Amino acid sequence: MPRPSHTCRPPRRERVAVRSPVSQLVVETPTSMRDALARLQRGATSGAPLAPLAGGTDILVDLEGGRETRTRFLNVWPLRPTRLVSRSSDGITISAFATFSEIAGHTLTKAYPMLRAAAREVGSWQIQNRGTLGGNIANGSPAGDSLPVLLALDAEIELASRSGTRRVPFATFYTGYRATVRRPEELLVAVHLPAAPRDGVQFFRKVGTRQAQAISKVVLAGVLTGGGETVREARLAIGSVGPTPLRLSGVESVLTGARLDDATIARALEALDAAIAPIDDIRSDAAYRRVVAGNTLRQFLEVARSA
């Protein structure tokens, strides 16, 4: 297959060691959230920031691979609240320290089947028992399985610091490849999800090399609401086809108010193609990702059409 002469690559994370020497790593364990935020503040102010460490399913992999340059960590595992998911005034609030197993099995996520589907496709059972929602978000891989779900649901991220808390629309959380608006003194503590659209068809599809333990090649999430054959509301997001997960507003514009017929589907696929910027990488070619992204969107629309 002919390869393009130029492909856009994100900055490569270089190995700095064979494996990071464990004895040189500093871990601070806070006794309370207040203490945790004080430690983060001290780290930030002193120029020796602490990296929050939750389930470790990304950080320890990077340490093993010699790709982790940070040496100072804040162990946030003891901060896990007893109530990991709660009702809010307009939806639910999920603790950033909730594991994917906890999210998938929690009674309050019943109205969000695409969130449960994503949670059940992260890694494996062992990884789901330790990997946290906050970690998936903060790690910021564009292939993160939960991220398109959060984008499609208009999630808000809650960041805490000594100065208080602030809420950031998830749509503005990433400023570039693995770059977030979290300041060094802040801790990601919660994710707010508005109520899931009632009567919506939710869809989640992760395409990977196998059904588990695979980093996604394409990951699509969305919800379509329609009375009869006309789409009332469309929310779609996709990962692994750009430097960050992408909200597909162009596709949504095509779909909103339209009949889900072949012509609309064709236009939606064109809008998708214009929106995504996949790259060649170790997992897949850009051209392959384009085809698969289109097939995945088509599958969703056909599922919605016959629902």
Added chain:
Amino acid sequence: MRVNFTVNGRPVDVDVPPMTRLLDVLREEIGLTGTKEGCGEGECGACTVTLDGVPVVSCLVPVVQVQGAAVGTVEGLGAERALAAVQEAFTHGAAQCGICTPGILVAAQAAIAATPQRLTREQIRTALAGNLCRCTGYMKIIDAVEAADAAAKPHVPSAASRKGRRA
């Protein structure tokens, strides 16, 4: 840093750097070498142990986070002369080189214990999706877990049989 926790019900006390992997603490400090390192990056499941009752890959758990927790390893399932039912089920071809076996036994036992219903073969596959085996081709492993599940739940009706190809 001193960390104390329990392993298979027994209290342990170690003094190691906080980011030492639980895998290494179990093998090197405590001498329980049943838990294996297959990949060191959470992909293969050979290092699976239970942490407060749920299976995790111990190569990705920093020991600082194990403070006060209960760890379960393959050694806690049964003894050489008194195999657990799940271990006995594996003696009919479900293990060849054996390197994946401890991790699979821990994950399988956790899956059996996690649900009162009988596991379908699909559920067994999902529970073991984080455990790779290079030798057996998995079929006898799934058979063994299915048999152990049946033995553990003698009065529970089996899962509805699937039509078509055996999973």
